[in-house]
Amino acid sequence: xxxxxxxxxxLVTQMGNDKSIKCEQNLGHDTMYWYKQDSxxxxxxxxxxxxxxxxxxxxxxxxxxxxxxxxxxxNLHINSLELGDSxxxxxxxxxxxxxxxxxxxxxxxxxxxx
Amino acid sequence: xxxxxxxPQALSIQEGExxxxxxxxxxxxxxxxxxxxxxxxxxxxxxxxxxxxxxxxSGRLRVTLDTSKKSSSLLITASRAADTASYFCAxxxxxxxxxxxxxxxxxxxxxxx
Numbered sequence: 039x040x041x042x043x044x045x046x047x048x049l050v051t052q053m054g055n056d057k058s059i060k061c062e063q064n065l066g067h068d069t070m071y072w073y074k075q076d077s078x079x080x081x082x083x084x085x086x087x088x089x090x091x092x093x094x095x096x097x098x099x100x101x102x103x104x105x106x107x108x109x110x111x112x113n114l115h116i117n118s119l120e121l122g123d124s125x126x127x128x129x130x131x132x133x134x135x136x137x138x139x140x141x142x143x144x145x146x147x148x149x150x151x152x
Numbered sequence: 153x154x155x156x157x158x159x160p161q162a163l164s165i166q167e168g169e170x171x172x173x174x175x176x177x178x179x180x181x182x183x184x185x186x187x188x189x190x191x192x193x194x195x196x197x198x199x200x201x202x203x204x205x206x207x208x209x210s211g212r213l214r215v216t217l218d219t220s221k222k223s224s225s226l227l228i229t230a231s232r233a234a235d236t237a238s239y240f241c242a243x244x245x246x247x248x249x250x251x252x253x254x255x256x257x258x259x260x261x262x263x264x265x
Contacts, residue, residue, distance in 0.1 A: 042194070073255075079238060081195075081255040094252060128194055135251055138183050138202065138244065143194035 041065050044129045044144035051119055052152055058115045059147045061129030067142070069135045070112040072104060073128040075146070081128070087112055088135040119151045158241055158259040166264055171228045173259040175241030176221075182244045184217055185253065186226050189238045198226075198239075231263045 044061040051057050063070060071094075072084040086094035090106045101117045112129060129144040159174045175184070183202045187195040201208045201217045201224065208215045214227040228235055238260045242253040 078257065079189075080257050081240065083252055083254070086252065130195075138200065139251070140185060140197040140200060141195075141242075141253055142197070143187075145194045146192075 042129055042131055042142050042144040044127075044147055046147060047145060048148050048150075050150045050152065053119055053121060055119050056115070056117045057119060057149070058113055059127055059129075059149075060111070060113045061144060062111050063129075063131040063142070064110065065131060065133075065142060066110075067131040067133050068109060069132045069139075070106065070109070071130040071132075071141065072112065072114050073130060073143075075126040075128060077125070085112075085114075086135075093135065116149075119149075121151050124149055124151045158239070158256045160259060161257070162260045162262070164262045164264065165231055167231060167233055169231055169263075171231050171235070171261055171263070173226045173239050173241075173261070175224045175226070175256055177224075177241075177243045177256075178222065179243075179245060181219075182251070184215075184224050185242045185244065186213075186215060186224075187240045187242060187255075189240065189258070191237070195240065228261075231261075233263050233265050236261060236263045 042063045069088045071086045075081045084098045085104045087106045103115045106112045126146045126148050128146050130141040132139040132141045157176050185200045186198045189195045199210045201215050212229045217224045238258040240258045242255045
């Protein structure tokens with residue numbers, strides 16, 4: 039059973055297109071995240087949702103719009119894709135929003151914008 | 153902003169040797185966590201050490217935390233080829249209103265048979 043699953047695993051698309059990445063967790067966690075990992079492996083938080091509510095938005099361009107239909111799902115929609123959006127995007131979840139909780143990560147979605 | 157900085161960036165050792173990775177951070181923390189990332193995979197949580205703890209063990213892993221120096225180390229003893237991966241420290245900040253993990257750039261560990 040996959041704890042945090044995200045689809046697709048690979049996404050190749052042209053500049054200007056709109057794409058979505060889906061994420062689901064079956065751990066019963068309250069909090070979900072999107073992270074971006076660049077080509078140098080630097081991992082940076084983009085968004086955090088707690089019980090479907092946005093609690094962290096880290097200066098991400100508004101072309102990126104997360105949506106959480108329920109606390110088990112956090113999808114990421116990206117409009118007008120740019121070359122610089124190429125990266126690996128990770129979804130993660132944690133039991134609560136509080137300090138001291140470990141994060142469980144999905145396998146990542148490698149987005150390549152050409 | 154980037155919080156943790158791992159050192160070294162890359163480490164190559166033989167099976168059976170110990171591997172030590174260091175992490176430095178800048179602001180006050182609630183806890184510090186170490187994660188492993190195998191090539192092409194997601195991150196896997198290894199160990200968490202709280203700000204009031206100085207040392208913690210889990211199997212072949214030993215983590216230390218020195219809050220006065222704002223640094224942590226991860227020691228993997230008797231390394232195996234399967235330990236080959238990137239290792240990241242992540243700090244759970246104390247100042248922010250919400251708990252957020254801030255990751256360093258990672259140490260790439262290569263364990264040769």
